[in-house]
Amino acid sequence: MKNQIIIATKNKGKVREFEQMFANDGYQVTSLFEYEEIPDIEETGKTFAENAVLKAETLAKALNQKVIADDSGLVIDALDGRPGVYSARYAGEEKSDKANNEKVLNEMKDIPSEDRTARFVCTIAVASPGEPTYVVEGTCEGIIALEPAGANGFGYDPIMFLPGFEKTMAQLSPQEKNQISHRARALEKLMEQWK
Ligand SMILES: O=P(O)(O)OP(=O)(O)OP(=O)(O)OC[C@H]1O[C@@H](n2cnc3c(O)ncnc32)[C@H](O)[C@@H]1O
Ligand SMILES: [Mg+2]
Numbered sequence: 001m002k003n004q005i006i007i008a009t010k011n012k013g014k015v016r017e018f019e020q021m022f023a024n025d026g027y028q029v030t031s032l033f034e035y036e037e038i039p040d041i042e043e044t045g046k047t048f049a050e051n052a053v054l055k056a057e058t059l060a061k062a063l064n065q066k067v068i069a070d071d072s073g074l075v076i077d078a079l080d081g082r083p084g085v086y087s088a089r090y091a092g093e094e095k096s097d098k099a100n101n102e103k104v105l106n107e108m109k110d111i112p113s114e115d116r117t118a119r120f121v122c123t124i125a126v127a128s129p130g131e132p133t134y135v136v137e138g139t140c141e142g143i144i145a146l147e148p149a150g151a152n153g154f155g156y157d158p159i160m161f162l163p164g165f166e167k168t169m170a171q172l173s174p175q176e177k178n179q180i181s182h183r184a185r186a187l188e189k190l191m192e193q194w195k
Contacts, residue, residue, distance in 0.1 A: 002026060002027065002028040003026060003027045003028065004027070004028055004030055005018075005022055005027045005028070005029050005030070005068065006030045006031075006059065006063065006065060006066070006067040006068070007029060007030070007031050007032075007067065007068050007069065007070065008031075008032060008041065008055040008056055008058070008059035008067050008068070008069040009031050009032060009055070009069065009070055010031070010032045010033065010040075011070075011088075011154070012033075012154070013153065013154025013155060014070055014072075014154075014183070015029065015031045015033070016174075017174070017177070017178060017181070017183055018031075018070075018183075018187075020174060020175075020178055021178050021183070021184060021187055022187075025191065032059070035059075035062075035063070038059065038062055041054065041055050041058045041059070043055070043071070043085070045071075045085065046085065047085065047123075048071040048072065048073065048084075048085060048121055048122075048123035048137070049071070049123050049125070049135050049137070051069075051071035051085060051123075052069045052070060052071035052123045052124060052125035052135060053069075053125045053127070053133050053135065054069075055069035055071065055125070056068055056069035056125035056126060056127035056133060057125075057127040057133055059127075060127035060128060060129055061127075061129070064129050065128075065129070066126070066127070066128035066129075067126075067127055067128075068124055068125065068126050068127075068190070069124070069125050069127075070122060070123070070124050070183065070186075071085070071122075071123050071125075072087070072120065072121060072122040072123065072182065072183065073085060073086070073087030073088070073120070073121060074087050074104070074118060074119075074120055074121075074155075074156045074160070075118060075119050075120075075121055076104070076108070076116075076117075076118040076144060077115070077117045077118060078108065078111045078115050078116065078117075078144075079104075079107060079108070082107075083100070083104065087100070087155070087156070088100075088155075090103055090104070091103040097154060097155050097156070100155070100156065101148055101156060101158060101159050104144065104156070104159060105144075105146075105147065105148075105159060108144050111144075113143065116143045116144040117141070117142075117143060118141075118142055118143065118144050118160065119139045119140060119141045119142065119182070120139065120140045120142070120156070120160065120169075120181065120182040121137065121138075121139050121182055122137065122138045122139075122181070122182035122183040122185070122186040123135055123136070123137045123186065124136050124137075124186045124187065124190050126190065126193075126194075134193065136186050136189035136190045136193065137186055137189070138181075138182045138183065138184065138185025138186030138187070138188070138189065139182050139185065140162075140169075140180060140181050140182040140185065142160045142161055142162045142163070142169070143160075143161045143162075143163060144159055144160070144161070145158075145159045145160070145161040145168055147159075148168070148170070149167075149168045149170065149171055150167070150168045150169070150170025150171035150172075151170060152169075152170050152171065152172060152173065152174060152177065153169055153170045153172070153174075153177055156169075157169035157170035157177075158170040162180075164180075169181070
């Protein structure tokens with residue numbers, strides 16, 4: 001049987017990326033979609049790390065098993081770091097990627113190209129019963145595009161332009177994204193500490 005890895009997430013985009021990336025290491029991914037009885041975990045933290053720890057420890061306790069959680073988002077310099085930890089619900093509780101992207105582009109409409117710098121941040125927490133929780137982080141730098149482009153990925157990928165590729169994150173193939181993304185970088189660090 002393959003090694004199982006349990007991820008405290010209900011985000012289908014994250015699940016897909018973790019499935020692809022963990023497959024390389026021989027792990028099979030299970031997510032909150034397979035634990036419907038677990039109530040939604042409220043993200044009350046002020047930082048990505050606080051929220052990742054909250055999600056990982058809540059599920060680890062409920063299942064009495066080792067789990068990981070990913071709290072991530074888009075940090076835009078010209079917006080003083082917003083949407084940040086509010087990335088998922090930036091335009092409202094319905095968590096619409098389209099509405100979130102429109103809100104960001106609207107807020108950025110008068111910002112010149114040189115001031116459109118931003119980064120994706122991914123914080124992964126690992127919680128195991130009876131062991132200290134630890135956290136790793138990965139980032140990916142880019143520029144907020146003037147309009148959305150591309151259909152791959154999820155979330156803010158269509159408006160995150162990567163100067164090194166001359167494409168938005170949503171115009172990269174899944175394989176390309178999984179080599180350079182904030183999530184890929186966090187996972188690399190995770191694998192260095194994994195036991
Ligand atoms: O909490 P879980 O259940 O994991 O799912 P979530 O979607 O609420 O996840 P977060 O609380 O971590 O919020 C992260 C948001 O940041 C955005 N985001 C995270 N990673 C991204 C990525 O790789 N590409 C584009 N947007 C991303 C996207 O809008 C996510 O909904
Ligand atoms: Mg969330």
